Amino acid sequence: MSGVILPASFYARPTLQVARGLLGKYLVRETAAGLRDGRIIEVEAYVGPKDRASHASRGRTNRTEVMFGPAGLAYVYMVYGMYHCLNVVTERIDYPAAVLIRAVEHEAGLADGPGRVCRLFEIDRRLNYHDLTSGKALWLEDREEQIQRSQIGAFPRIGVDYAGPWAAKPWRFRLKEEVSTLKSARP
DNA sequence: AGATTGATCCAT
């Protein structure tokens, strides 16, 4: 099964729109063993310099510079010394925003959690700054699945209690159908 | 609930 690689114009839109739009799209990774793909089930939006939950809220640093870059770049960072998280950069240059990929359905079950997604798809910091529109190594595809607004649940983001009022914003989006339907799978 | 693990950020 193949689809259309998401172009830069998909990512260069308001981040909440991009986040919802990514549900039902496919993450595709070229590995030594071949292509691995999976359907995006859950995401989180990190929006702009004021969003205290966002790494970019403290301004430009070596780590956050990529979030200020052009839409369609991958922002990959290591968290807790053990796990990686994959984000896609959104909006315009110099406006820091991104969408975290939190859960992906694949042939063996559900990679539920950003660290599990990266482990399954063999994503680490070497893919930081990767151009997701290049069609190499790692990209996202549209396979023409229509997602209705009613299929999307909105919840507070995970692990951002330090962010004060920003922690309560319902900027985590998940396909409702998957919550009870799918089982967790450990690779 | 507690341990884990290392990159990152900022202040002592």
Place this chain on the structure above:
DNA sequence: TGGATCAATCTG
């Protein structure tokens, strides 16, 4: 340069 912190996960 040291140390607190962390967009998480696993085990008990």
